[in-house]
Amino acid sequence: MALAVLTLLVMALYPLAASAQQASLAPLAEKISPSVVNITTSTTVEGRTGPQGIVPEGSPFEDFFRDRNNGEGDRPRRSSALGSGFVISEDGFVVTNNHVIEGADEILVEFFNGEELKAEVIGTDPNTDIALLKVESEDALPFVSFGNSDTARVGDWVIAMGNPLGQGFSVSAGIVSARNRELSGTYDDYIQTDAAINRGNSGGPLFNMDGEVIGVNTAILSPNGGSIGIGFSMASNVVTSVVDQLKEFGETRRGWLGVRIQDVTEDVAEAMGLASAAGALVTDVPDGPAKDAGMEAGDVIISFAGNDVADTRGLVRRVGNSPVGESVEVIVMREGVSKTLAVTLGRREEAEGAVPAVAQGPDAEAGPEAKDLLGMTLSTLTEEMRSELGVEADMEGLAVTAVDETSEAFEKGLRVGDIVTEAGQQKVTSIAELEERVKAAQDAGRKSLLLLVRRAGDPRFVALSLEE
Known part of the structure; x- marks a missing residue:
């Protein structure tokens, strides 16, 4: 009886296995490959005097290595680096990572058909490690569109494409392993995937099965520098906002609320008499939009522009994605009572570049207790x-x-x-x-x-x- 049940189970699963084996990613890869590019950068590196980095200073071999170098170590030299990218419009806009092109004197974009074009930098955003390039071509270029990264589910199939380890156009497949990963940036929203991502894949696209870009391959977690199945792609919903601003302004223009905040923990919620440990607790309100609107230290922001605030990370990202100069409704809890404030957002980049004023003045006081x-x-x-x-x-x-x-x-x-x-x-x-x-x-x-x-x-x- 058990053998019969096992036989029926194997027969039932066989069509599924056969179907999985017959499915091929080749048609999708053929469709989207022409939009993926290899990026080569060239940078001038200042020359160094003496054999630094070869032997210790003062070593008896120092003169030997200097003679062998024939003075070439003193001259500026060219350094090259490789990365990936993808075309997002037929008129030649290309997205890649900022770290791929940062400091480059010359950027060459190589297409799937072997054509090479020089690219200029339209704008960069170090906060999300995104750069927007532009190439000029007489012909309309093949391009791909961004998808909605919020609809990507853990377990969905994805394809990573790019130029790993300088090997040229390459495709790897895997699944979405996790969502909403945070590495070290304020605006991080990474998709984690086990699709093989290696050095040189940086800046390349992560596709869903509809051929839409849902992420930009940016980083890997690895003890040896190679793929171990833990790669990170910046979510497309973050990238599209950055790209739109770079295209329009050549720089990012993020909204700025003007507060310092921290998460509401269970013990903080109890001490403040809050119903739940949610929201963003305001620790300081320097001169800026929030102060002008009447916000105070100790307020707990529970809603921003009609959206509930779960924690500080979510609030920072939502504020950053809001237009500069927009008037938004912010609801805070203050001493157990909700208050609605109208805040006109400033620009974060300008605020970060400002030097805070330091109050000065005499302070007469008695002895300490x-x-x-x-x-x-x-x-x-x-x-x-x-x-x-x-x-x-x-x-x-x-x-x-x-x-x-x-x-x-x-x-x-x-x-x-x-x-x-x-x-x-x-x-x-x-x-x-x-x-x-x-x-x-x-x-x-x-x-x-x-x-x-x-x-x-x-x-x-x-x-x-x-x-x-």
Whole structure:
């Protein structure tokens, strides 16, 4: 009986296996290959005097290697690099990685038919590692379109194409292994794939089975420099926004809210009386759009432009994708009450290039007081402390002068030199004020107290338990 069941199962699965074996990616590869290009860059590298990098300075072999070099090491030389890209319009716009063409003096684009054309850089975005190039051709060029990366599912088949290890046009296939991967960038949204991606594949396309580009191959995770089945492609929905801006302006123009934020953790949510650990907690509001709209440190952003905010990463990406100058509705929770603010977004690139003003002025004060509270030794700020810690002259708060290494405060990262500027979302300038905040939280039945802590000027909220 068991043998009969096994036989029927094998017979049932055979048509599926046969179908999978008969399916071929060749028709799709033939269709999209003409739009994929190899990119070769050439860069002038300044010459070096002596045999640096060959033998140590002062080595008895130094003169030998200098003689063998015949002085050629002193001359500028040409360095070449290889990468991949793809054409997105018949008039010659080409997308690749910024790191493929960064610093290049000359960029050559080689097409599937062997034709080579010089390319000019239209614009680059180091934040997403995307570059937009342009080639001039008398004929309309074959091109591919972007697909919607948000519809890609884990397990969907994908094709990576490019110029791996300088071997020319090459195709590899795999599946979407994971979505929404973050590596190190603010706007990261990577598709992870096991399709083979190697050096030289950078800047090449990741296709879905409809022949649409859903990612730009950018990075691999590998201990040896070769593919081990963990590759990353920047999602097309991020790329299209960048490409549109590079095409129109030659640079990116991202929206800027003008706040410093952190994720809302479970203990922070409890300390603030929030229903759930969601949203983006505002730790600081410097001069900018948010401040002009009335936003305050301690506000929790729960909605931006009609979209719920789950965490800081999602908010940063959504703000960055919003047009500069657009007026958006931002809903915040403030002391348990929701408030709606109208914020006119600035431009992030301009804000990042600005030098923040530093407040200055005399600060007369009495001698410091100190006390052990919440696992820390805290002292009122003195002028000497401000100088030692490099903080602004008008900053007020309590300096952490010691931390019990067995305490929750130490476990949550509080260290000597930190400055507590708020407790329970109210400013504290003395030990007495902090004690009042502790008592008020206990009287209100809170299990923890929310502190605003600054280190080297950077603020973050920390919730510390009030239970013994």
